[in-house]
Amino acid sequence: MPAQTMEELVSLCKRRGFIFQSSEIYGGLQGFYDYGPLGVELKNNIKNAWWRANVHERDDMEGLDASIIMHRLALRHSGHEATFNDPMVDNKKTKKRYRLDHLIKDQKADVLAKVAAAVNEAPENIAAVSARLMEQPARAAEILVEAGVRDAFSGEVGEWTEPRPFNMMFKTSIGPVADEDSFGYLRPETAQGIFVNFKNVVDSTSRRLPFGIAQIGKAFRNEITPRNFVFRVREMEQMEIEFFVAPGTDEEWHEHWLEQRLKWWEDQGVPRQKIIVEDVPADDLAHYSKRTYDLMYDFPTLGHDEIEGIANRTDFDLGSHTKGQAELGLTAQVMENSDSVAKLTIPHPETNKPVVPFVIEPSAGVDRALLAVLSEAYHKETLENGNERTVLKLRPHLAPIKVAVIPLARNKPELVDLARRIKADLQRLGLGRILLEDSGNIGKAYRRHDEVGTPYCVTVDFDTVGKGEDASLTDTVTIRDRDTLAQERVAIADLAEWLTARLR
RNA sequence: GCGGGAGUAGCUCAGCUGGUAGAGCACUACCUUGCCAAGGUAGAUGUCGCGAGUUCGAAUCUCGUCUCCCGCUCCA
Numbered sequence A: 001m002p003a004q005t006m007e008e009l010v011s012l013c014k015r016r017g018f019i020f021q022s023s024e025i026y027g028g029l030q031g032f033y034d035y036g037p038l039g040v041e042l043k044n045n046i047k048n049a050w051w052r053a054n055v056h057e058r059d060d061m062e063g064l065d066a067s068i069i070m071h072r073l074a075l076r077h078s079g080h081e082a083t084f085n086d087p088m089v090d091n092k093k094t095k096k097r098y099r100l101d102h103l104i105k106d107q108k109a110d111v112l113a114k115v116a117a118a119v120n121e122a123p124e125n126i127a128a129v130s131a132r133l134m135e136q137p138a139r140a141a142e143i144l145v146e147a148g149v150r151d152a153f154s155g156e157v158g159e160w161t162e163p164r165p166f167n168m169m170f171k172t173s174i175g176p177v178a179d180e181d182s183f184g185y186l187r188p189e190t191a192q193g194i195f196v197n198f199k200n201v202v203d204s205t206s207r208r209l210p211f212g213i214a215q216i217g218k219a220f221r222n223e224i225t226p227r228n229f230v231f232r233v234r235e236m237e238q239m240e241i242e243f244f245v246a247p248g249t250d251e252e253w254h255e256h257w258l259e260q261r262l263k264w265w266e267d268q269g270v271p272r273q274k275i276i277v278e279d280v281p282a283d284d285l286a287h288y289s290k291r292t293y294d295l296m297y298d299f300p301t302l303g304h305d306e307i308e309g310i311a312n313r314t315d316f317d318l319g320s321h322t323k324g325q326a327e328l329g330l331t332a333q334v335m336e337n338s339d340s341v342a343k344l345t346i347p348h349p350e351t352n353k354p355v356v357p358f359v360i361e362p363s364a365g366v367d368r369a370l371l372a373v374l375s376e377a378y379h380k381e382t383l384e385n386g387n388e389r390t391v392l393k394l395r396p397h398l399a400p401i402k403v404a405v406i407p408l409a410r411n412k413p414e415l416v417d418l419a420r421r422i423k424a425d426l427q428r429l430g431l432g433r434i435l436l437e438d439s440g441n442i443g444k445a446y447r448r449h450d451e452v453g454t455p456y457c458v459t460v461d462f463d464t465v466g467k468g469e470d471a472s473l474t475d476t477v478t479i480r481d482r483d484t485l486a487q488e489r490v491a492i493a494d495l496a497e498w499l500t501a502r503l504r
Numbered sequence B: 001g002c003g004g005g006a007g008u009a010g011c012u013c014a015g016c017u018g019g020u021a022g023a024g025c026a027c028u029a030c031c032u033u034g035c036c037a038a039g040g041u042a043g044a045u046g047u048c049g050c051g052a053g054u055u056c057g058a059a060u061c062u063c064g065u066c067u068c069c070c071g072c073u074c075c076a
Helices: A006-015 A037-056 A072-077 A100-105 A109-118 A126-134 A137-146 A191-195 A198-205 A250-267 A316-321 A366-377 A413-427 A442-452 A492-503
Strands: A019-021 A033-035 A061-064 A087-091 A096-099 A171-173 A183-186 A211-220 A235-245 A275-279 A291-299 A303-314 A358-365 A378-382 A388-392 A403-407 A434-436 A456-460 A476-481 A487-491
Touching: A006 A019, A006 A366, A006 A378, A033 A037, A037 A061, A037 A211, A037 A235, A037 A250, A037 A366, A061 A198, A072 A183, A072 A316, A087 A100, A087 A126, A096 A100, A100 A109, A100 A126, A109 A126, A109 A137, A126 A137, A191 A211, A191 A235, A191 A316, A235 A250, A235 A366, A250 A275, A250 A291, A250 A303, A250 A358, A291 A366, A303 A316, A303 A366, A316 A358, A358 A366, A366 A378, A388 A442, A403 A413, A403 A442, A413 A434, A413 A456, A413 A492, A442 A456, A456 A492, A476 A492, A487 A492
Parallel strands: A061 A211, A403 A434, A403 A456
Antiparallel strands: A019 A033, A087 A096, A171 A183, A211 A235, A235 A358, A275 A291, A291 A303, A303 A358, A378 A388, A456 A476, A476 A487
16 A cells, blocks of 8 residues: 555654755755655656657657756746736735736725725736736725725724735846846756757757657746745756647647656556546646646655646747747737747748747656655555565666675675675666665565665575575575565676566 | 744754753674564764853853745735
8 A cells, every 4th residue: 555644654764765855954955855775766767768668769759958047038038037926915804815917806896996996906907906006005994994805804994014925936146246137046847948949959960840859857946935845846847848840730739748748657656547637727827838647656645646737838939039020920818029030930841831839848856756656655554474564666777876885794794795796787778777785684675675666686695606405406596586575586797687688 | 025933963853940962763893694674782973953142051041144944925
């Protein structure tokens, strides 16, 4: 049975070196986590599995690794500067907090009219009313009270605070001298690094539609409430594909990617039955999306929550970043762009006319993937002798340690030396991390490795070095299987083949 | 940001109405012909989350702060 609570996962992660709180010795930093010795192996394995499936094994994909700090104009035209900046107001009486525009929109018509009139805007233009209020925050608080803006929670007129802007993007100054004008943003999604490189990739690879660009990398968001371990964090890692298709073929490609991605999750040990595919309702869609499927994994404690979003971003992004928008017949409503110097078009596969492609975006969180993989792999089992063991039944390609080589007695140099040589030989196969385990006794070593998901333990005993009772076992070792506990005697000469067949 | 709960050894926790910190497990070294957290001997371990205050004296009382958990709010 998979993990029942998030707590037991958090505890295992810390105890065995998967994930630590960031800057812990200084009191910790909310919403940031560090990956430990085993965490980094697991994380790398997940990223490699994704890269292999989506880049190397496809013929229609290119890879990319763009910079994290981006030009402020890139994130203005992407729409993030505006939408990542929601003003919020608090009601001092009820202690509730609302987005200013949501609060105004939910008022009765006469109240809304009063607020709008106070800032000389039309009541139906909520965004403009909100923007006017933000120009004079102190007065805004008075306007809200005077107009009788009610708190839906209490039904009464609230004691409203000044609306304050909440900046969701991390800003940083560029260059050694902090200057008002020389700042950039840490990207809030890796996607924008792909869009601004669209022309570079097309020009350097001669790609034609349909094709995709894949990228794995960090992204940063000033979440208001980082919570739930690595589920909602301010620094995260994404695995994103922007798949470019001819307008009109976008809907079938959207279905294609939904299917591909569910298959991938299954290969990582996250079964379909544990994932709900949510067709995101229109009013919850992001500013760029026409339709989005959210893959909701059934996390312990949290319940169903998003591990991947597969969005149809239409021609919004390339349309936003391109010059000469007017003559391109864009379907998405985009901000006028007089800053970009490039026309982001590609020949239409049938007409050969320049066209701004549509984009299907499968976007998964590495940290969330790791959490989902861990909770599926986590098992507590009662053994035949009544003892309990914790075991991570990770798929072998994801296991942080592939093989532990264990000398049966650690004070016998001939056993330890041979174990060390076997370790070094296996390491050269490139299967991943092989560990020489010479602490504690054999039983403890097995349990330790169960707990971190090591698929195989190789034990060197006295028979191996010809000092046992059975001479026919010389130059053979015991391989112990994590899941079945079964042991098999294998010649050292056959070890590489035996393990490669099962771990690759 | 609000309300509630919590923070003592690597882990789980004890520590009363203030008197200078403890258990189990884990860990380290050595021994063990030993295969599923086995046994023996020896050993190390804490700014009691952090900072102030009260006090002769604070893990214990007060305040502030950080972090974690739960519920709101928010989540492009």
